[in-house]
Amino acid sequence: MSTRPDRRTGAEPPASAGRSDRYLNRELSWLAFNDRVLAEAGNPNYPLLERLRFLAISAANLDEFMMIRAAGLVGQVQRGIARVSIDGRTPAQQLAEVRALVDDLTDRQQGAWRVLRRQLADSGIHIADEQRVTEEAYHWLRTYFVDEIIPVLTPQAIDPAHPFPFVANRGMGLLFNLTRQSDGARVIEMVLIPAALKRYVRVPGREAIYVSIEALISRFADHMFPGFTITGGGAFRVLRDSDIEIEEEAEDLVRTFRSAIQRRRRGQVIQLELEEGFDPVGEALLREQLGASAGTVVKTEGLIGLVGLEEIVREDRPDLKFDPYTPRYPERILEHDGDCFAAIREKDIVIHHPYESFEVVVDFIRQAAADPDVVAVKQTLYRAGNQSQVIAGLIAAAEAGKSVTAVVELKARFDEEQNLLWASQLERAGVQVIYGFVDLKTHAKVAMVVRREGDGYRTYCHFGTGNYHPVTARIYTDLSFFTADPQLGRDAARLFNYVTGYVEPRGTEALAISPIDLREELYSAIDGEIANAEAGRPAAIWLKCNQITDQGMIDRLYAASQAGVEVELMVRGICSLRAGVPGLSDNIRVKSIIGRFLEHSRIYAFANGAPMPSDDALVFISSADLMGRNLNRRVEALVPIRNRTVHDQVLKQVLLANLLDTEQSWMMQPDGSYRRAGEGAEGGSRNFNLHRYFMTNPSLSGRGEALERGEVPTLRLAQEPR
Missing domain, CATH: 3.30.870.10 (Endonuclease Chain A)
Structure with missing residues (x-):
């Protein structure tokens, strides 16, 4: 029998530390996972637009990996940290392998894109295909560019009088080398593409022709630079270190996070992506101004920012998508005329999302808000989305006079700003908002409703494996467990007391x-x-x-x-x-x-x-x-x-x-x-x-x-x- 790890800490015996024959590297395992996601872009059993969606998902995954995991390795290397990973690799060794695998994965993403582009064209969807633009379409695009795009763009000269502009995380832009026709003077101009603009413009007509925003700007750049000749340039994209570190002694968590979000927008450049054939002068300028070393520059022979292809998936071509699927509303609730509490009182219920509608979770909160016998509602919120009916339900409950407590996790990565917004709205409605611990994320998915029944109170609980997020609940498989078990109700209360008042829940009955x-x-x-x-x-x-x-x-x-x-x-x-x-x-x-x-x-x-x-x-x-x-x-x-x-x-x-x-x-x-x-x-x-x-x-x-x-x-x- 092998030596077992410590029960409390989970630490392994020292002799097994750092063995690559025993453990797989976390970062390399994640890249292998994203490789499996990319493989679905080539799955012949899927409709074409769904395959394109998998390609976009793979690209989005890789962006986040670079902004968080690769950025973390870069930071460790820069600080001289040599602590080995579970499999015995130093940060420098991991970073070298990660970069090699990322290069390979990026090449295969571009290969998948080329295949899908041809197959979609055969099916009547043309993406970034300049050859499909007729003279009539050309005139429409020019008018659209002059009327709709130019007013949004802000070309900026790069010279001593004009400081180099800030390029946001995941920001795209174009650099132009210009020669003034009147005197031959050379000028470099940068045009950053506002995030509000769509990545692709669809040419009107029955045939689906999409032109990328960067191609549109390049094609009609002469309208922005009259009197100049364009001699070089290209499109680029920037990824920055996007992790947020919070000091344990932070006195005001909300203020600290607002400040940290601002810092994240200006994080160190982790990757500079350039079009193949990007102007060498412009490349040198970007490297210098963005602090991008040679190891962080990726030249893409294809389309930069593949994540933007998600816009094309919305094309109205049901023949190229999965058959529509509408989640079922749980029969157990319908059998009780929509009364969630009556159904849960009868016996415990498990709901299987997305096959069964997330609406039942929303209805659980809505019913609590409207029920005069409900006295209290408590809920954790990790990710709730930007159009959350759950938030509306909690606000309605507070406005109806219930005691409502919401544990809002500010440290939910990339949802920090949205959660700050929800917290502000909840507080204005009278909800008691708790931000939990500085050094712990509250990731549990728990809601409890306390209802006056007979001579006492009954607690109804919802325990989930996924977030209270109506959008992801349509595509993530998760379980929602509803129960009125008194032991679980008491334990849920202990969990909330732990988060809101640091009362450690020793001796729970079930949880x-x-x-x-x-x-x-x-x-x-x-x-x-x-x-x-x-x-x-x-x-x-x-x-x-x-x-x-x-x-x-x-x-x-x-x-x-x-x-x-x-x-x-x-x-x-x-x-x-x-x-x-x-x-x-x-x-x-x-x-x-x-x-x-x-x-x-x-x-x-x-x-x-x-x-x-x-x-x-x-x-x-x-x-x-x-x-x-x-x-x-x-x-x-x-x-x-x-x-x-x-x-x-x-x-x-x-x-x-x-x-x-x-x-x-x-x-x-x-x-x-x-x-x-x-x-x-x-x-x-x-x-x-x-x-x-x-x-x-x-x-x-x-x-x-x-x-x-x-x-x-x-x-x-x-x-x-x-």
Whole structure:
């Protein structure tokens, strides 16, 4: 039996530190994940515009990686930090490998773009194709440019009298080398493209012809520079360090974040992207003025800023998109005439997004606002979107005289400004707004409603695996668990007291909460499986999450494998654990599912002495991934599922469907690479698409009775996982 990590901290034994044969690098694992996303841009089973969407998603992912993860490595190298990663690489070594892989990934993105561009053209959608612009279209574009674009642009000369302009993060612009026709004087002009302008202009007409904004500016630049001859130039794009660091002794968190957001806009340039053939004089100027070293300059032979292609996906071509899908409203709520509280009182409910509508979560808050017997509403808000009905519900509850508390997390990356706005609106309505801890993010997804019933009060709770975000709830697969269980209600109150008043929730009755005891609860469950395996009883672990990077958790799973526990890991993104390594992880299998919907729910299940999947299994849902940040530096909730119907729905439908999927699954190999699961290979004896399954079968919330009536296909393992 291998030495196990410390139960409290998750630290691994010193002898195993820094071993690349034992752990996979976090940054390289993320790039491998984005490679899988990019592969979907070439998936022949997807409609063309959906493939273009995957290309844009891959580009957006890479932007964020550069702004946060690569920027962090750059900062460590600049500060001389030599601390090695989990796999033994120094920051400098990681940065060198990251840059090489990013260059390769960028080249393959451009290759995917060239293929899709041709295929879309064959289907009547022409993007950045100047040859398609007729004389009539040319005149329309010129008029549009003069009337609509020029008034928004501000050309600026670059000379001693005109300081070099600030280029915002993700900002695009063009540089022009000009020669004045009257005297031959040379001038350099910069034109920054305002973020408010669309990236692509669609030429009017039945045929879809899109011209990029940078091509439009280049084509009609003579209208901005009369009397000059354009001798060179090109388009460029800038990415900056966008991480926000907050000092623990910050006295005013709101003011500190407003200041930090301003600093982020002016972060160090991490990447300067140039069109191939960019004017050498202009390139030298940009390098100098932006502080871009040679290692941060990327010359793109193709289209810069591929993320902008998302605009093209909106083209009205249903034949080139997935068939429309409308989420179902949960039957259990409809059976009670829309009364959420009556339905939850009857028994616990689990809702499966996006197959079932997020509107039920909004209705839970709306009903609380309108119900005269509701006395208090409390809710955590991590990401709520920019058009949130949940916020409107909380405001309505406060205006109706309820006691309303909102825990608004200011440290939600890239949502800081939106969350500050929501906090201001909530406070004006009379909501008690709490910002939580300076050094911990409140990432738990919890809402509780206290209602006067009879001679006392009943607490209704919502626990989620995803954010209270109406937009992402349509494309992320998540679980919403509604319960009136008194133990969970009391624990939810303890969690809120922890965040609002720093009252540490020791001795909870059902919930495990990080950073208090969530790690300990999972360790205990894993140890239980190890004990069962050693005693000759059935032992298995099924875990579904987004990332696994915590060294202590990985070592615990290795120990389980070595004890004979069958471990099935469904990890969409980063995974630092190596699967199938002889003597280390023979009994561990890792799969990543990439498809129409983004797998986001976190589900943790343990056999508990019976063959999986069984009624005896321990099943939890959570807001937490298995990362050090979730287990040590965030407030998270681990929720036990004890209601028999919900237990079966989560284990024998959601989790099992993920395990059985073959059409959208990628299997990790012992060297850390991934390959697509084939028909009948590792995960089932037939092709199975879990997204299609849940789109075409009755909704999860009504599945208890539907299963009994035989209306839902029963998911079964065709064979033992191995």
